[in-house]
Amino acid sequence: MAQTWPQIALPDYPSEIQADPRELSFSREQLLKMYSAMSLARTFEEKLAALYRQGKIFGAVYLGMGQEATSVGSVSQLQQGDLFSTVARNLSAWFYRGVKPEHVLARWFGKDQSPSNGRELGLFLADLNEVGIFPYHNGSMASWIPAGAGYALAFKMRRQPNVCLCFTGDGATSPGDFYEGVNFAAIHKLPLVIICEVNQFAYSTPPQLQMPVENVADRAAGFGIYTETAFGNDLFTVIAAARRGIEHARAGNGPALIEFKTFRRRGHGEHDDMAYVSKELRAFWEERDPVAMYRRWLTGRASIDEAELKRVDDESVRRVDAAVEYADSLPFPKPETVVDRLFAPSPHDPKPEDRSNHVEPIDNPAIPALTAAGERKTGGHF
Numbered sequence: 001m002a003q004t005w006p007q008i009a010l011p012d013y014p015s016e017i018q019a020d021p022r023e024l025s026f027s028r029e030q031l032l033k034m035y036s037a038m039s040l041a042r043t044f045e046e047k048l049a050a051l052y053r054q055g056k057i058f059g060a061v062y063l064g065m066g067q068e069a070t071s072v073g074s075v076s077q078l079q080q081g082d083l084f085s086t087v088a089r090n091l092s093a094w095f096y097r098g099v100k101p102e103h104v105l106a107r108w109f110g111k112d113q114s115p116s117n118g119r120e121l122g123l124f125l126a127d128l129n130e131v132g133i134f135p136y137h138n139g140s141m142a143s144w145i146p147a148g149a150g151y152a153l154a155f156k157m158r159r160q161p162n163v164c165l166c167f168t169g170d171g172a173t174s175p176g177d178f179y180e181g182v183n184f185a186a187i188h189k190l191p192l193v194i195i196c197e198v199n200q201f202a203y204s205t206p207p208q209l210q211m212p213v214e215n216v217a218d219r220a221a222g223f224g225i226y227t228e229t230a231f232g233n234d235l236f237t238v239i240a241a242a243r244r245g246i247e248h249a250r251a252g253n254g255p256a257l258i259e260f261k262t263f264r265r266r267g268h269g270e271h272d273d274m275a276y277v278s279k280e281l282r283a284f285w286e287e288r289d290p291v292a293m294y295r296r297w298l299t300g301r302a303s304i305d306e307a308e309l310k311r312v313d314d315e316s317v318r319r320v321d322a323a324v325e326y327a328d329s330l331p332f333p334k335p336e337t338v339v340d341r342l343f344a345p346s347p348h349d350p351k352p353e354d355r356s357n358h359v360e361p362i363d364n365p366a367i368p369a370l371t372a373a374g375e376r377k378t379g380g381h382f
Contacts, residue, residue, distance in 0.1 A: 011231075011261065015288050016297070019236035019301075031298065034294075035309065036095075036316070039309075040319060041071075041092035044095075047324065049063060061270040062123060066289060067264065082132060083128070085134050087123075094125060101319050101322075104323070106326065108121065112330060145181030148181065149190055155190075156188070162250075164191065169198075169202065173219060186254060190255055194255065196216045196217075196257060198232075200263050216229075226254070
């Protein structure tokens with residue numbers, strides 16, 4: 001049977017950034033910093049996809065190509081002491097905040113790199129002290145929303161003028177955790193800002209098949225919170241909308257939900273070939289690629305030389321290549337440290353010198369499933 005796609009209406013979004021540079025307050029250095037973060041993320045993810053196909057990456061790979069503007073534009077409005085949490089497609093936000101590509105790639109390689117020491121995928125970054133990223137909570141989909149409400153509650157109780165910003169996808173606005181988190185934040189007027197990136201597909205399900213309303217923002221009506229829906233590929237549209245939501249929350253008016261319409265240029269993960277996406281939809285969003293749109297605006301409207309942007313792109317390539325060498329050179333974690341930092345300290349923990357005495361011989365394993373066959377024969381119970 002031939003593949004059929006759900007009919008998705010193409011929105012009337014412009015293919016060029018509309019902002020007049022004379023009306024913006026950004027310096028040349030700020031404009032280039034935002035481009036650098038977007039360029040570095042795009043270059044890094046192109047390399048990451050290639051490494052995945054070479055079998056050098058542990059686990060699945062999820063890329064944020066096409067969503068760089070929502071990430072960079074949103075975190076550019078955060079202040080000292082603010083926190084944020086990313087999901088799978090916000091690498092450019094990390095780079096904008098100063099995360100080094102070699103440390104990200106070391107995680108993907110499963111190497112013994114602090115702070116995770118090979119115990120997570122590259123997308124599970126957390127660094128409260130240096131970068132202001134609180135842990136990605138993956139116990140259940142959308143669990144980062146109530147977690148973010150908890151951090152926002154701490155800000156309010158301590159009378160700190162900070163906000164907590166949580167990125168999420170549209171698919172994660174369907175589970176109950178999303179509603180519990182929003183409801184709690186609304187009741188207590190917490191400084192929580194939710195950035196929802198509607199990238200057209202929750203894995204392979206388009207929005208009209210996962211919710212009965214047109215916009216994610218419509219789902220928040222029952223909570224009486226500030227909402228806004230905007231085009232997510234125009235960097236300055238993102239900045240303006242994110243600023244309004246953040247200022248609303250910081251002023252003590254309660255949470256804000258800012259919805260950005262964008263597009264995921266790759267599959268849900270690199271194992272997904274996007275066969276469910278029509279050629280027409282791909283072509284429409286290709287013309288509105290956020291990195292290309294911003295680059296055209298910089299050279300055509302902001303009087304920044306093409307040669308200067310090429311230097312930025314070349315530096316991105318150099319940094320990513322150096323990150324590969326760095327990650328390749330690191331050792332893997334030692335097997336005997338597998339439970340380190342996974343459990344709270346206990347007086348019953350073995351001392352380092354006793355580790356070798358706590359290895360179970362394979363003929364008497366401690367895992368019940370491995371003894372099941374033998375105990376069934378003897379009538380024992382496991």
